Amino acid sequence: MVRFIIRRLISSVLVLFVIITASFFVMKVAPGGPFDADRKLPDEVKKNIEAKYHLDKPLWQQYGLQMKSIVLHGDFGPSMKYPDRTVNEILADGLPVSMLLGVQALLIALIIGLPAGLISGLKQNTMTDYSVMTGAMAGVSIPNFVLGPLLIWIFAIQFQWFDAANWNGLSKGLGPHIATSFLPSLTLGMYFAAYIARLTRGGMLELIRQDYIGTARAKGLSEKLVVIRHALKGAIIPVVSYLGPAFAAMLTGSVVIEKIFNIPGLGTHFVNSAFNRDYPLVLGTIVLYSALLVLLNLVVDVLYTVLDPRVSYD
């Protein structure tokens, strides 16, 4: 197990290295630069600014400087778009927001998805089952850029229960935080709730036919206990293995939602830094996202062995 983890960590570093290198050169190929605007900078001015950010050096030297700074100091350097801030600061500001949004969305997805899936699985082929699965189908197919504005229109504009957009961190208090974060979390979590419902239902259906469930029933356990003690644990395995990719997808997939609800997370920087040609910030977000994805996948693989004794990496 330990050897497996070490092996994976080493290969992760290699993966990250390749990603940084590829991203660095690809972004430099894109036409235009960070200091281009419709009002052109005088050549002298532009030369001075570019020298300040080493953009006047040959590409391989820029690459060397950037790599050195990242590897030795974990420092992506100053943002070219926001000269008052470093990339590390910007990422440190955005990551907790995206994480919080992701965690809340995941919670909502579980709170809605798990019970729905369980009920549906237990009452297979009943009206309840059909309605839940129809709902799940809708949840999977409605795109978030439709669901988001719809929720805003209903709950923020008509009922005025929540704010239409913007973000209050937890430091502003729980009430104000929920007022701004509930709708985006729900929008983000809906797709995953639907998916989790389907997974749970599938797991449930498979499990309920297993011999050991029959044994449990034969022992005279009540149906409720059978489900809670025996079926649930097995039914949840596919959900758990889905949680890692789901959380990663929420982190990286919140771009659209961050735009609709104007949330100051990483997704905003991920997209805008590319449009702004803010090279250090592009690199920073890409590296951070990649590291998160690699890490989450590793965690899921490890969790798998804990939950399902049939899986082993040794």
Add this chain to the structure above:
Amino acid sequence: MTRRAALAVNAVFLVAAVIATGCRSDRSPPIERRSPLPTAEKATVETTTARDGAQTVFKTGKDRFVFAIGGEPETLDPGRARGVNENKIISNLFEGLVEVPLGAGPVVPGVAERWERSEDGLSYTFHLRKNAKWSNGDPVTAHDFYYSWMRVLDTALGAPYSDMLYVIAGARDFYEGRNPDPKSVAITVVDDYTLRVKLAYVAPYFLDLLAFYTYRPVHRATVERHPDRWTRPENIVVNGPYILTEWSLNQRLVAGQNPHYWDKASLGIREFEALPIQENTTMLTVYEGGGLDWNGALDLPAIKISSLERRPDYHVDPYLGVYFYRYNVTREVLADNRIRQALAMAVDREAITTVIKMGITPSATMVPKVGDYVSAETDVRFDPQRARALFAEAGYPGGEGFPRLQLLYNTQENHKRVAEMIQQMWSRHLGVGVDLENQEWKVYLKSQRDLDYDISRSGWIGDYLDPMTFLGMWSTGNGNNNTGWSDKEYDGLLERARREGDVKRRLELLREAEAILLQRGPVLPIYHYARAYLLNPAVEGFEPHPLDLHPIKYIRKTR
């Protein structure tokens, strides 16, 4: 959606909301509303009713002013800023020698309480008020301005708008290293409260420039103590009416009154808040939810204009900008002025502005109305018959044998609509085939700069209130020309205007220059901009300004 369907949908989401937030009681709303209004205010909250029934209940508060900016400000350092978003905040934090007035009109005293201009129009002497203070209590002196301007001319700062100071004698040579002696820059501190500036050429708009953010002062000790972090709320020292109290990346900027501001007694707003919002549709929902007093730096969503323009809180003011097409005159066919004129004459501008709306006015001139300047006359107007005749004269009767033209624009819905209409007009009136090409902003800028286009969509917003801001760029080799066009007579007229001390005569020269630009220049003007905006009806002290500048110093709210 029918009412019943809507109710059903609401019910479903209501259940979800209750489950998710763990609220058991079905009587209390699941979520406490943010900052509930005090009971006294509740009865009198401002309500705006549009014809379609949407209501806006403003929740921003009587002594607070909340507006949107189109994204996170790059910096709040006046010397390093370069944009509208930044300006909306910086101009309320730092006070220049002279200031933007309430509404259109000449600048008003800022830190300088009076000033003199020499006969030849080249020298200015400013007398600073003695009661102007920094937010830490230090007096604001002529040394502060000297330091701040020389800082912008220091190449190490990387100030993007250094060239705004080139109007000062010696500034350009110093910045570009031809004269390393700082004393060669004609900024003189006569005494603590007197500053003298000598200009490199005649520029009656110099006073307007002084109100531009690049010329606003910074506090030397603070800047030197925290080089890259002096604009943070915990470090910042300002001399304007408001001081930054909170700056959360991509969330909000909040500023309260500066206790040391010399004119503090006149302030009506206790605190202003700027919300960086990128999508104009998101901005609109926030406004409709009562979270904004003004859309600020964001445009209103084009697709919503038809319904918005019926609202009582919708306004349109003139805005100093021109929407036009550039011709790349290094292309063989476009080098022929008859072709350029014919293309311009085949464009029906009114047809375009009726579709785009938002208060814009069709125009065949390049300089919008500014001060006493009257735009040059032009006979290049919509006239398909003359257009066809010119085309035939140039050797392409009925468009026969004419190569297809590529029309470049940056990706945006409105640019696309205009381009499609013009594509159709050229095809109908001249038989010219046009290929539309849209590019992402920075790619588009590069194509334009590299002259890698035939015809390119362009826009220009004035930097200051003078025709020169629209005419200077077309001189030979100017960095913003981007057309390959060069005209000796035109260059000569601009040069003469720069040496003309008589204000009237100077405008005449500029007018002659514009006439040449319209007669044989590389541009096809389409319309002059307007600023369409939504404003909380409770706001007063907010007047139309050609550069959309509205000092918060003058703003009051009745509710």
